[in-house]
Amino acid sequence: MKKTIDVQAAVALAAGEAIAARAQGSFGVGGVLLDQYGNVLKTLQNNVVKGGLVFDPTAHGERQLIDWYFAERAKGRMLPAPHDVTLVTSLDPCAMCGGAILAAGFNVVIAANDPKAGINHDETATFGALPQDLRQAAAASFCYPAVLGSSAYAREGSGAAPKSFFIGKTIAEPTLALCSLLIEATTEKVQAFLHSDAAQGELQDPATLAPSHPLLRKLKSLYPHALAYRGAPHAPDVGLAPFLLAAMEQDRRQGGDGDCAALLDGFGNLLLCVPGRRAQSAICTAFMECTRQYAQLRYQLIAGAGADAGMRDTVRRYLAHPKEGTFVFARGPGACAESFMDLGAYGSTMEGPLPANNPHQFQYVLPRVEESQLHALCEAMPPLYRDTIRIRPVQVGDDALIAALA
Ligand SMILES: [Zn+2]
Incomplete structure (x- = not known):
C-alpha cells in the first residue's frame, strides 16, 4: 500500500x-x-x-x-x-x-x-x-x-x-x-x-452506613471484601495481607508478575484490592486498574440511573478523593516502563499536592528497587510530579505485613 x-x-x-x-x-x-x-x-x-x-x-x-x-x-x-x-x-x-x-x-x-x-x-x-x-x-x-x-x-x-x-x-x-x-x-x-472534592472535615466513615445502602451495595459488587479490613488511618498492617495475597495470586493468573494495588480510605477502611490484567493489555497494571475502578465507581454512583443530588453529596462525603486515603502496592515501582507509567498515573490521580496530614499516601510492601533509587526516579520526573505533587513512595511501616508477602 x-x-x-x-x-x-x-x-x-x-x-x-x-x-x-x-x-x-x-x-x-x-x-x-x-x-x-x-x-x-x-x-x-x-x-x-x-x-x-x-x-x-x-x-x-x-x-x-x-x-x-x-x-x-x-x-x-x-x-x-x-x-x-x-x-x-x-x-x-x-x-x-x-x-x-x-x-x-x-x-x-x-x-x-x-x-x-x-x-x-x-x-x-x-x-x-x-x-x-x-x-x-x-x-x-x-x-x-x-x-x-x-x-x-x-x-x-x-x-x-x-x-x-x-x-x-x-x-x-x-x-x-x-x-x-x-x-x-x-x-x-x-x-x-x-480539586472540588469534599474537605476533610466533611468526610464520613462508610463503615457507619447501613449494609443495604446503595453506595455500599455498589462498592461490594465491585469488590466483595470492601470494608472487611480496617487498620489505623494511613498505617496498613498485617491484617491487610490476606487480601493482598489473594489479589497477587489473581494477578499472576491474569498475566502479571504478582502485583496488586489496594486503596484504603482516610479512616483505614479497605475499599478496593485489585490485580492487573496484563494478559489483556500490556498497560493494564494493577494500579491502573485500581485507580480507574475507584474513579468509575464514584462516577457511576453520581451519574447512574436514579442518582440525585443527595447521592452526589453522599458519594462526596463517604467515598473521598483517594488523596485522603492510602494506595498500597504489593510491589513497589521499579525502573521499568510499566512502573514509570504507574508513577505517572498516580500523579494524574492526585493532580495536585497531597494533603499536609497525609504525606505517605503512596505505600508499597515489597520493594523492586532500593528506596533511594526510587526517590531518584521521582526526583527526575517532569515538574508537575517532582515539584507540585511531590510523589514520594515509602515502604509500609508494619514488618509483619512485609514478612507476610515476602
Ligand atoms: Zn497522558
Whole structure:
C-alpha cells in the first residue's frame, strides 16, 4: 500500500479530537492511531472529565488508544505489531502515557510541548525524565517534527525521524499553536474542578452506613471484601495481607508478575484490592486498574440511573478523593516502563499536592528497587510530579505485613 498521510494532516486530526475534549470540559488533548501505511485506525479525545464529573483520571488520549489496540487484538482483530503502529498526539505525553507508549512499543509523533508534565518537558529530546534504561528507546520512537515559521511555535525537528509513510513531515505553525492553546485554555479549569472534592472535615466513615445502602451495595459488587479490613488511618498492617495475597495470586493468573494495588480510605477502611490484567493489555497494571475502578465507581454512583443530588453529596462525603486515603502496592515501582507509567498515573490521580496530614499516601510492601533509587526516579520526573505533587513512595511501616508477602 502507498503512503497516505502527511504529518500535518494527522496532527490536524488529533487537534480535532482535542477540540472535542475541550468542548466536553476535559483537558484539550487528542490523538490518532495509524497503521504502518499511515491509515487511521482510531481517533480518541481526552476523557478525564465527562458530563461535569471526573470520569477517569487515566483517560488520556494516548492511554485509551493503547488499551483500544490491545482490546481489539484480544477480540481477534488483525492489527499491525506495536512497532508498526504510530500514535499521533496533540500534546507531549505525560509520564503515564510516556511509560504506556514505551511499555506497549508504539511509535509516537508529538505536536505541542508540555513544560509541566511532558516527557520532553525541557525540549531537549534527551528524555532525562525517564529512567536511564528507557531513554534510548524513547529517542528511537518519540518524534517531534519540525514546525516551520518564525513565531514562538516554530521549532527544529528532534527525537526520532518521522516514519517513511508520511508524505509531508512537518507541522504547520497555526496547527501547532492550536494544539498548544487548547491545553493552555483547559488546564487550570480542569485542575480546579478536580480539586472540588469534599474537605476533610466533611468526610464520613462508610463503615457507619447501613449494609443495604446503595453506595455500599455498589462498592461490594465491585469488590466483595470492601470494608472487611480496617487498620489505623494511613498505617496498613498485617491484617491487610490476606487480601493482598489473594489479589497477587489473581494477578499472576491474569498475566502479571504478582502485583496488586489496594486503596484504603482516610479512616483505614479497605475499599478496593485489585490485580492487573496484563494478559489483556500490556498497560493494564494493577494500579491502573485500581485507580480507574475507584474513579468509575464514584462516577457511576453520581451519574447512574436514579442518582440525585443527595447521592452526589453522599458519594462526596463517604467515598473521598483517594488523596485522603492510602494506595498500597504489593510491589513497589521499579525502573521499568510499566512502573514509570504507574508513577505517572498516580500523579494524574492526585493532580495536585497531597494533603499536609497525609504525606505517605503512596505505600508499597515489597520493594523492586532500593528506596533511594526510587526517590531518584521521582526526583527526575517532569515538574508537575517532582515539584507540585511531590510523589514520594515509602515502604509500609508494619514488618509483619512485609514478612507476610515476602
Ligand atoms: Zn497522558
